[in-house]
Amino acid sequence: MAKNPALSGISTPTQNHLLAALPTADYERLLPDLERVPLPLGMAVYESGGKLDYVYFPTDCIVSLLYVMKSGASAEIAVVGYEGLVGVALFMGGESTPSRAVVQSAGTAYRLPSKILKKEFEHSGPLQHLLLRYTQALITQMAQTAVCNRHHSVEQQLSRWLLLSLDRLNSDELHMTQELIANMLGVRREGVTEAAVKLQTAGLIKYNRGHIKVLDRPKLEERVCECYAVVKRETDRLLPARIAS
Amino acid sequence: MAKNPALSGISTPTQNHLLAALPTADYERLLPDLERVPLPLGMAVYESGGKLDYVYFPTDCIVSLLYVMKSGASAEIAVVGYEGLVGVALFMGGESTPSRAVVQSAGTAYRLPSKILKKEFEHSGPLQHLLLRYTQALITQMAQTAVCNRHHSVEQQLSRWLLLSLDRLNSDELHMTQELIANMLGVRREGVTEAAVKLQTAGLIKYNRGHIKVLDRPKLEERVCECYAVVKRETDRLLPARIAS
DNA sequence: GATACTCTGTACGCTATCGGACATAAAGGG
DNA sequence: CCCTTTATGTCCGATAGCGTACAGAGTATC
Numbered sequence: 001m002a003k004n005p006a007l008s009g010i011s012t013p014t015q016n017h018l019l020a021a022l023p024t025a026d027y028e029r030l031l032p033d034l035e036r037v038p039l040p041l042g043m044a045v046y047e048s049g050g051k052l053d054y055v056y057f058p059t060d061c062i063v064s065l066l067y068v069m070k071s072g073a074s075a076e077i078a079v080v081g082y083e084g085l086v087g088v089a090l091f092m093g094g095e096s097t098p099s100r101a102v103v104q105s106a107g108t109a110y111r112l113p114s115k116i117l118k119k120e121f122e123h124s125g126p127l128q129h130l131l132l133r134y135t136q137a138l139i140t141q142m143a144q145t146a147v148c149n150r151h152h153s154v155e156q157q158l159s160r161w162l163l164l165s166l167d168r169l170n171s172d173e174l175h176m177t178q179e180l181i182a183n184m185l186g187v188r189r190e191g192v193t194e195a196a197v198k199l200q201t202a203g204l205i206k207y208n209r210g211h212i213k214v215l216d217r218p219k220l221e222e223r224v225c226e227c228y229a230v231v232k233r234e235t236d237r238l239l240p241a242r243i244a245s
Numbered sequence: 246m247a248k249n250p251a252l253s254g255i256s257t258p259t260q261n262h263l264l265a266a267l268p269t270a271d272y273e274r275l276l277p278d279l280e281r282v283p284l285p286l287g288m289a290v291y292e293s294g295g296k297l298d299y300v301y302f303p304t305d306c307i308v309s310l311l312y313v314m315k316s317g318a319s320a321e322i323a324v325v326g327y328e329g330l331v332g333v334a335l336f337m338g339g340e341s342t343p344s345r346a347v348v349q350s351a352g353t354a355y356r357l358p359s360k361i362l363k364k365e366f367e368h369s370g371p372l373q374h375l376l377l378r379y380t381q382a383l384i385t386q387m388a389q390t391a392v393c394n395r396h397h398s399v400e401q402q403l404s405r406w407l408l409l410s411l412d413r414l415n416s417d418e419l420h421m422t423q424e425l426i427a428n429m430l431g432v433r434r435e436g437v438t439e440a441a442v443k444l445q446t447a448g449l450i451k452y453n454r455g456h457i458k459v460l461d462r463p464k465l466e467e468r469v470c471e472c473y474a475v476v477k478r479e480t481d482r483l484l485p486a487r488i489a490s
Numbered sequence: 491g492a493t494a495c496t497c498t499g500t501a502c503g504c505t506a507t508c509g510g511a512c513a514t515a516a517a518g519g520g
Numbered sequence: 521c522c523c524t525t526t527a528t529g530t531c532c533g534a535t536a537g538c539g540t541a542c543a544g545a546g547t548a549t550c
Contacts, residue, residue, distance in 0.1 A: 067392045070471055075395045077388040092381040093374055094483050098475055099388060124369040129338055136337035139384060143322040143344060146391035147312045150320045150431040153506075177527065186395040188508065193528060209516065209527055226315055230343055238339050399537075422497065433538060438498060454497055454546060 011036065011108045015059035017083045017239065018134060019110070023126055030120065034110040039063070045086050045101040052095060054111040055087035061107025062168050064184055065099045075149070075186030076161075078141045079104065081168025083239060088135045090114050091121040091128075104184065105165070105174060133238045140234040148227040154187050155195040159224035161185060162205070164231065166214060173213040256281065256353045260304035262328045262484065263379060264355070268371055275365065279355045284308070290331050290346040297340060299356040300332035306352025307413050309429055310344045320394070320431030321406075323386045324349065326413025328484060333380045335359050336366040336373075349429065350410070350419060378483045385479040393472040399432050400440040404469040406430060407450070409476065411459060418458040 013034050014020040019027060039045070039061045046052060048068065056063065063086050066076045077099060080086050086109075089097040120127050148157055161184065165174055178196060182189040196212075199205045204220045206213045214220060221228070258279050259265040264272060284290065284306045291297060293313065301308065308331050311321045322344060325331050331354075334342040365372050393402055406429065410419055423441060427434040441457075444450045449465045451458045459465060466473070 065388075067388060069392065069396060071396075073396050075392045077391050088384075089381060091377070092384075093378040094381040094479075097381075098385060098479060122369065124367065132336070133338040135380075135384075136334060136339040136342075139333075139337075139380075139387065140343060142384065142387045142391060143310075143312060146322050146387060146394055147314065147320045147431070149391055149394040151314060151316075151318050179527075186392070189527095190509090190529085191507065193530090194507095197529075207528095234339075234343060424497075434497095435499085435539090436537065438500090439537095442499075452498095 011059045013057065013059070013110045015082055016057040016085075016110065018085055018130055019057055021130055021239075026120070026125065026127055030112060030116070033112055033116045035112075036108060037111050038108050039103045039106060041103055041106040043103045045103065048098050048100050049096050052087050052090045052114050054113055055085050055090055055117050056101075056109040056111045057085050058082055058109040058168075059107065060169070061103060061109055062105040062165055063109075064102050064104040066102060066184065067099050073186060074183055076184040077145055078138055079161075079164055079168065080138075083168065083235065084134050084138065085131070087114075087117075088131070088138060091118060091131055092135065104180070105169060105176070130239075137235045137238045140238075141231050144227045144231050148225060149186070152225045152227065153195075154185070154191045155198055156223075156225040156227075157185050157187075158192060158195045159199070159220055160228040162212070162214065163217075163220065163224060163228050167232070172217065173211065175210055176212060177210040256304045258302065258304070258355045260327055261302040261330075261355065263330055263375055264302055266375055266484075271365070271370065271372055275357060275361070278357055278361045280357075281353060282356050283353050284348045284351060286348055286351040288348040290348065291342075291344075293343050293345050294341050297332050297335045297359050299358055300330050300335055300362050301346075301354040301356045302330050303327055303354040303413075304352065305414070306348060306354055307350040307410055308354075309347050309349040311347060311429065312344050318431060319428055321429040322390055323383055324406075324409055324413065325383075328413065328480065329379050329383065330376070332359075332362075333376070333383060336363060336376055337380065349425070350414060350421070375484075382480045382483045385483075386476050389472045389476050393470060394431070397470045397472065398440075399430070399436045400443055401468075401470040401472075402430050402432075403437060403440045404444070404465055405473040407457070407459065408462075408465065408469060408473050412477070417462065418456065420455055421457060422455040 013031065019030070022030070039058070045056055045063055058081050060082065063080045064076045065078045065080065066074050068074045086101050089095060121131065148160060158181065161181065166172060178192040179189045182192045185192065196205070196207060200207065204214065204216050204223070206215055258276065264275070290301055290308055303326050305327065308325045309321045310323045310325065311319050313319045331346050334340060366376065393405060403426065406426065411417060423437040424434045427437045430437065441450070441452060445452065449459065449461050449468070451460055
């Protein structure tokens with residue numbers, strides 16, 4: 001359903017902060033090649049090791065970068081929303097990565113053919129600087145995920161994950177079953193249930209069959225591990241929100 | 246100049262693969278600003294959030310990138326040796342990172358003033374491409390660390406860590422107490438002891454008061470989790486070893 | 491050679507998480 | 521409205537790793 005009513009239907013490329021932060025000239029050069037695409041839940045934006053034909057600039061959706069191991073176990077290493085783009089490996093020179101990108105919350109994105117992006121990137125202008133700064137924010141998120149996986153409880157990780165996701169939806173609710181969350185966090189579904197029960201009992205969230213709502217965000221932020229704040233602070237520092245109109 | 250690694254005992258900048266892979270013209274432009282520095286064990290090359298005055302190109306040492314949490318707990322997120330450089334945040338545009346960089350195995354490195362590197366990087370030439378590809382390899386390592394932290398046993402992680410470290414020393418032995426390894430892996434010292442006992446009992450390694458020697462590398466590679474191979478394969482793919490002579 | 495210190499080994503109870511089994515409950519399609 | 525599917529809640533024993541404590545063994549120092 002309408003997951004983000006405030007944006008009532010119509011998406012524009014500038015809802016993506018990277019595109020919005022571009023100087024007008026650069027933005028308008030890209031505009032003809034930007035194609036609006038709906039990203040349904042569960043869609044694999046790219047497969048592990050696959051070729052990148054497009055990069056995706058999400059506007060109101062969330063894409064998870066995750067690793068799937070030979071055993072089938074998986075773990076999310078980062079999440080991308082309107083603040084970023086999917087496909088950094090392209091301009092980093094690798095063309096592919098060992099991770100998958102899966103749509104975690106349906107919505108729309110604008111995609112740009114790889115060739116166009118690479119050409120623009122080579123110009124070494126504002127676009128390049130912006131994308132590299134974003135990549136560093138992504139690196140921070142991955143590093144913090146590694147640390148969080150090592151040292152923090154499922155409940156703390158669930159809290160972090162909720163906050164990171166909701167930040168990217170500009171909302172206080174999201175649609176996501178505990179089963180899917182468990183896949184993202186790389187833990188058992190039962191572990192997520194247990195953590196969710198605690199959060200609900202404490203009055204911080206409310207959920208029901210795949211519908212999660214944060215009731216008391218301040219308290220949730222108090223309870224979450226430091227990992228959330230580190231990622232958020234670093235993202236804000238690297239990507240000042242200077243949104244063009 | 247002496248681009249000749251065969252000069253035994255003396256380290257040269259080209260022992261670092263990134264420097265070695267540069268076209269002669271680019272390399273020689275950097276050479277006057279490259280300063281040889283000894284990196285003693287435990288030295289903090291960078292502090293969390295600190296300013297980056299230099300980037301470091303290791304030749305025969307290993308530098309760990311690690312996070313230290315408020316609680317004091319720590320975890321390594323990547324290791325850097327002759328194949329890379331310390332300080333990617335500089336050219337990514339962030340100037341600083343939330344991680345620390347600590348010398349894990351003493352040796353020497355060549356450092357370059359930040360300003361010089363940034364200027365060269367902006368030229369958008371082979372140096373830029375090389376550094377970005379290296380950064381992507383680093384990203385892969387971080388992502389794999391996150392996954393490994395989530396799903397694998399201490400023994401597997403120790404094995405992975407040993408192999409990654411030894412690859413960077415071109416050796417089958419290293420000096421490192423179990424206490425330090427535990428800090429890197431973010432586990433207890435006793436956990437490392439236990440894992441090391443198992444590996445020694447199986448005849449894969451031999452160790453003694455901070456001196457570790459791998460006896461049967463093939464078997465160790467069989468026993469390690471897939472994370473090691475993923476990182477190695479991706480590093481090799483992104484950074485073909487075209488070492489200048 | 492005595493002594494202090496560092497490194498490693500081991501043991502014990504504790505907790506978080508796992509793995510699996512199963513129960514309930516809501517949603518949705520015929 | 522029944523019945524299947526999906527989502528969630530709960531219980532159980534098993535286990536990996538933690539925290540703590542302590543013991544032995546090697547190394548260094550004087």
